[in-house]
Structures are given as structure tokens and as C-alpha cells.
Amino acid sequence: MTEITEVPSPFCGIGTDDLTIHVEGLSVKVSENGCAVNTPAFEQDITDTSARVNGKEVSLELAVAKAADLLRASNQPVIGGCATDVNGMRGVMAVADKAGAVVDNVNFPAARRNFLALQDTGWMTTTLAEIKNRCDFLLVVGVDLEGFSPRFFERYLWNKESMFLDDTSQRDVVYLGKVPSGEASTSPTGGKAKVIPCADADLPEVMAVLRALVKGRKIVAESVCGVAINDLQGIAEQLKAAKYGVVTWAAGALGFDHAELTVQMLCEMVKDINTMDTRCSGFPLGGKEGDQTANQVCGWTSAYPARTRFSSGFPEYDPFLYDSNVMLANGEADVLFWVQAFNSASVPPVTELPTVVVARSGMTFAKEPEVFIPIGTPGIDHAGHAYRLDNVIAIHLKKLRDSGLPSTAEVLNAIEHAL
Template sequence: MDAIQNAAKLLASSRCPVFTLDTDVHGTRSAIALIERLGGAYDHALGDVLAKEVTLFTDHGGMFTTPGEARRRSSLIILVGDIPAAHHDMLLSWAGTQPDLGDRGKRTWFHIHGEMNAAAKLARQLKAVSLGAEGLSLGGALAVLRAQLQDRQVARSLGGIEQFRKALAKSQFPVFVFSGTSGDAPGLAMLQGLIADLNRKGRASSVFLPADDDAWGTALTSLWMTGFPTRTGFSNSLPSYDPVRWDVQRMIRDKEADLHVWVSSRGGETPPRGGTAAVISLSRTEAPASGAAVTIAVGKPGVDHDGVAYSSRIGTFRALAATAPSPLPSVANIVRQLANSLPGRKALPC
């Protein structure tokens, strides 16, 4: 209880508190409600990667489907650049099946890439036909592919292009699988332009696989609570989204924040060092976090207690049952205690 009171005092005296979030839906909702009351700002622990993924949706948009739809309807899957290792097992499981809706032929695979990289191993396992050329980046390969499919002149042709044309002609629903780590923002925008071209004559879509499911779940939770993804602040009581202004690590480096609340139920993660801001750590740990003024131990959703998290495999949120229930409290429980210890004692709405 002393830790709760000490943390509440730091929160109450802070003029610019910032939060780094890495927890499940319940913890994220409670934290955002508290941040709104404090007039603070928040980001995710994987803020830079997540901001890049969010940019594709906020700046460009695109055509997307779910992994389940792709598995059941598409006989032509095209990998785009690197795919995070967390998703390899799912894609390999698709290789042993064939569509039972729409396209019913044998599934074929292609891989659009720049210089060969870590994704090459997955592509080989899937026996994917290579779509690339020496010296071309992924963005360059996508641009050349888009041009060639429009029968435009190009300085360099991609290997495997004729096989791809034939596969496209047979497929009723080609699907491009990509991640925010697949390439830069212009390259991913080029990918969506290519998909838009294909939809003028038929039907095509893409499956977005986030670099980290928990991070993407945090962005979606933020979106439904505030209308904005992470890197949102409440400086004037209303939410405002700015991926530069509310970059929490930048704010700490530039000494704009005087208090950093680190919230991580993942386990094994510690607050980054540096900066002059005081640190409150809500972590799955047995020892005080290095450099933190206050450390409060929390449980991990799906291990110590039940929770709700995003799953890219099903394309939505799923319930997590505790596999090893323990007395460790949830992030949501601790955040509610902090809110109740602040002046005014106003309960959180969630």
C-alpha cells in the first residue's frame, strides 16, 4: 500500500506525466482513463515500430482481409518482404491446406523482396517463387511489379514475373501478406496501389500481420477509447494525436516530461535508462526496477490472471485464461488503486 501512496504522490505532483504501455486490453483501458485525468501522454514500448504500422492506415489506407478469409479463399499468397517470426508457424500451416471457399485449387506462393534477407528461409520452406531483381530494394521491386502488370516499360524486369502473370490469371482472390517491418511507408503505399490496380479487373486484398500482436492491440484499444492510436496526449483535456510530439522516448530525452510511468506486464522488460524524469514501474518483476522511484509488481495476462489480447491469427481480440494463477494483481487493478489514491478520489470509468 505504501508503494501505491508513493506513486500517487508522484502522479499528483507531476506537471507532465508520460506513460509507456505494454499490457492487455483491460490494463490499457484503465491506464488511458487515468492518463486523461492527469493530462498526460502515452506511447507503446515498441513505439517506433507501431507508429510506422499506424502510418499505413492513417496516411494511406488500403484493402485488407483477415487471415481466416485468406486461408479459406485464396489459392495465391504473395509474401511481401520480411514477415515477423511470430507469424511463420501460421503461414506454414496454410501450406498444408487448400482453400475450401472461392478458389479451390492448390495454393501457390510468391515472395516479393529486395535484397534477400531473413524472409528467404520462410520463402524456401513455402516453396515460394521469387519476385525480385539484384540491386532492387523492396520498394523498387514493388514499383517494377506494378509497372509490369500494367504493361509499362521498365529498366529491369523481375524474375518470376511470367509465372506470376499466369498465377494471377487463374486466381480469383490473390492475397498479399505483409508486416509493418516489410518495408518503408512509400513501399507499403506502393503495395496498396498495386492491389487497387488488381481490383479494377478482379478481386485482391492484403493481410496485415503486425510486428507485435500486443502492441497492435494497444493501438486498437486506444483508437476505440480516444479516436486515435498510441502517441496521443491530453494536454488540453481533449485527446490529440501527434506521432512526433507525443513520442514518449523523445519527450524524456528532451526533458519535456517530469514523470515516466512504465507499464509492462510482459515480463523481463525494464524501463529504459536516461533522462531526468522520475520513474514509476509497473512490471512483472520480483525485484525493484533499476532507477525507478517506485516499483509495483503486476501479473501477466493469460498467466497470472485472465485477460484479453489481440490475435493476428484470428484478426480480432481473444480471451486469455490464466494458465498459472497467482496473487500478482493485474495492471488494471493497480491503476484503479492509483486513481482512488489521487486527490478527489474519482473512480475510473473502466
């Protein structure tokens, strides 16, 4: 058995890099600093090692050739999932460019809410390092933060040492919307986070009133959607009194129509606070299923996020038209190509179209795809890089075992060369 320390994770989004892993053959066990997100992701067993075509095991070369044949015969292929590391996403882009495909990350329906707000009026956001060293007030809007990232508070809020704070345990935390699922937000000295619950669908109205209070507007009502105006006034005063306030949200948790307007309201409120002789920043949560990596690589190679079409011979971005699920439902695609290196439970949508799946070993299907190529997982079966949720760091991922499985990049580069 081999013990590997200081292992970074591509699964949790926050760049956890202090895991201790025990490796014995193909078995991987997290022995220290695991969490509800990382431990099961690292410890998943390998079940598939051979490629399949129409359900029959074949060589990797034959599977690659079949995948290339399907793409070559396609008029409009769609590459979905796009959950992989940097080199894997480069491979996705190369295949898309050559095959004239649409590229669509599995988490883009959530990311679109952020992109629409960002492209319309911009935002002011911060990084994990700045939160760790400066944040004295954290407002969590519409998301169970410890459910999203179980070790966020431990690593970035209740850290023992900080460059600009004498006592990190004195930081204040307020939840607005969802109630936290555990006690991670409780400070080391026992201070509890303040929780002001409200339904997701009420957040647009609640946030509009909160922004008005931040700007000093008079609110005549005593409550909005069941939330006391006095409670919102308290949040407004804390935001303005903080030396470095942070407002965080997860676009994927805002499951209501036109949630991008609520994201925009949050971002505009942050800008308002920065005109009041203090500092405040937004902090959008993400980084899972390779979503930040997909958008970063797609951005620097095409100038657009990962919902882009290449069938015209140049990249065309449209966050609505090139929704892979809509295209499949409307009969606008004729081949589905699914890439998922991290999560074997993230299966492709069931379709009658020819389907190619390049995915983590262990994926099971309601309908067997025409081609299935099991691949290694970045950070377990091969080294690589993946962007964490604040987009400023590409985490260097370690190889932990020799599984014999190819990487996403190796498979996609072979398919691209065969086209």
C-alpha cells in the same frame, strides 16, 4: 501437475489457440504446439513478487501511493510501453486522462508507417480466416514471415481443410526481400516458396517497378536494384492471375526512412489489382507487445491511436510530436510511466526522470526505477482479452495459475483512484 488444453496465446499475434500447457505450482511448461515465440514467453519464471520503491520492497499500497504522488506532481508525464490486455489498456487510458499524460505504445514507431498510409489513401486488407479459406497466392514483402510468426504457414496456409480451395498445398508463396529463415513456407507436397532477395533499402524502388508492371507499364531496364525485371513481371502476372491474392508485410521490418511510402505503394498496388477482374488484399503483420490492443482501446475511447496526449483536457493525436522517446530526449516530459505486461526484456528507456514501472515479473533494470510493481501476465496469471494482428478478434485469454500477482488493470485502477 495440471494439464490445460486449447490455451490461446497473447504473444505470437496470430491468435494461436491450441497450446497444451502443464502447470505445476508456479511452473508453466508448453507441452504441445509451442514455437520459438510462444514457448519462452509462457515458460518465463516468476522472480519478483513484491513491489519496490527506490529499490526497497514495500506493500502494493505504498507503491501505488508513491506512483500516484509522482504523477500528481508531474506537469507532463509520459506513459510508454502500453503492452497489456484490454482491461489493462483501459486502465492506462484512465490514468492518462486524469494525469494529463501522453500515451505511446512501444511498437508505435512501426505502426506509424501503416497509419500514415491508411489515413492518407486507405487500404484494402483481409483477415486470417479469409487467408485460411481463400488465399491461393501469397506475396511476402520485406519480412521473414516464419521468423515473425513460426506457425503462420501451418495454421493458415497449409491447413488441411478450406472452404473455397480443394487443395491448399497448391497455394503459391513468393518472398520478395528477406529470405525465409526456415522451411515453414514449403508446402506439404514439397513445393518451395520462390525467393527473390533484395536489400530493405531497395524495396521502395523494387515495389514501384512491381506496381508499374501490374498496371501494364513498359519497363525498359533489365533489372532494378539487382532484381531482374522478368522476376518482377512473373510476380505481377501471378497477382493478376490469382483468384484471391494476399500481399503481406510487417511495418516493423521496414527499417528505412519514409517506409510509409512503401506501405502506401503496396496498398495502392492491391487496389489496382482489384480493378482487374480478380481479388487481392493486403495483410499488415503486428499484434505483438499488445500493440493492436493498445490502438484498439485507445481508438474506441479517444478516437485516436496510441500516441495521444491528454494534458489539454481532451485527446490530441500526433504521431510525431508525442513520440515518447523524442519527448524524453528533448526534456519535454518530467515523469516516465512504463507498462509492460508481456515481455520482461522490454525495459523502459534509461532516463534521469522519475520512473514508474508496472511490468511483468522478472524485469531487470540498468537503473532502478523509483517505483516498480510486478504484475501478472494476461493469459497466464489472469484471464483477459487481447486483439490478434488482423484486429477482428479479441482473443479470450485463460488464467493458468495462481501467482498472487495483481493484473495491470488492478494496479492502474488503484493508481487512478489515488490521483
